[in-house]
Amino acid sequence: MTIRRLTQDDLDACTRLAEDRDWLPERHKWRLLFEVGEVYGIDAPDGDGLASTNVLTRYGDDQAVVSMVLTASRYARQGLARRLMEHAMEQAGDRTVSLFATDNGRPLYEQMGFRAIGGVVKHTGVFEGEPSGRTRPAAEADLDDIVKLDAELFGTDRSALLGRMFDFGERVRIADGGFGHCWRNDDNTVIGPVVARDEESARALIGDLALDAGGEVRMDLDEAMDGLVTWAVAHGMGHPWRTARMVCGGDLPGDRARQFLPFMQALG
Structure with missing residues (x-):
């Protein structure tokens, strides 16, 4: 075949x-x-x-x-x-290659040399909260600043992907030192990516995007970010489902602690 x-x-x-x-x-x-x-x-x-x-x-x-x-x-x-x-x-x-693995797929990836470096837990629900007052809708004129910040914190060039946010997604928001995006999937609105210099900015972006979306939203939260996970659960996000983040061929570039939500698991 x-x-x-x-x-x-x-x-x-x-x-x-x-x-x-x-x-x-x-x-x-x-x-x-x-x-x-x-x-x-x-x-x-x-x-x-x-x-x-x-x-x-x-x-x-x-x-x-x-x-x-x-x-x-x-x-x-x-x-x-x-x-x-x-x-x-x-x-x-x-290239260093990464993926998100279910329990069913993980044995194959391990046989091929991938190693687990953490986990991401999908949470879904209707977000409960008030607007932060710290973010604003982004325009395409903000894209250069978004791409520059992302290259610094993500650690490599995602400009081709980020340039599609305004057509693909529902909303793009920016804060002082951060940006976030949400997009409509079949059964909910996915929040991501969210990249920011600090967790408070990330929370403001996530919350405001979720309130913009209304209805059920999805957040793929890094299980190592205990404070962010606790905050999300307190604001109505539940139904956790875990996948393992795996990598082969080296370490991932960038500052993982400032990458708060992935664009989607399929895009890292």
Whole structure:
């Protein structure tokens, strides 16, 4: 079975594969991944859609993220995910590669040399609170400052991705020394990324974005940030579900303590 680079023409097949594995279809998210990443797949031998997929997203010359590692249930345990992972790792070259792993996927990643460096816990709920008065809506004229701050704190170039926030997302907000974004997924509004020089600014950005969104929101909180997790839970965020952050090939660049929420787990 041949690995090929997928295109937007394969979007329907990708969403059907996701639903086969009891994931949401997430068409909006898939479209972004096609724009900023490299989507790889193996066609199903029976002619019915895709047998397996993954996505490689590169940031500059030193970092990459692997995501959307999916195999159709009827082709499970036939080595397809491993073949696609090996292909993505080849394409990544000398970059440090990271991903978020479920318990089911973690054994494969460990066999391929990934190591766990922490965890992220998804919390969902209706945020309860008042506007902070510390943030304001961002405009595209703010993008240069956003990209500059992100390059410093994230540690590599995400300008191609960040430039899409204003079209892809629902809101972008900035604070003194920070920025945040939220985007609509199938069943909730995801808060992220949030990058800031201090936790108080991050809380203001997260809270104001959540209040802007209304309804159910999702926050993928670093389990090591005890204070932020406690704050979020106190403001109505619950239903925790953990994934492991894993890395292969070196240490992640940047200041992880100031990266408060990822854009989405699929993008690191």
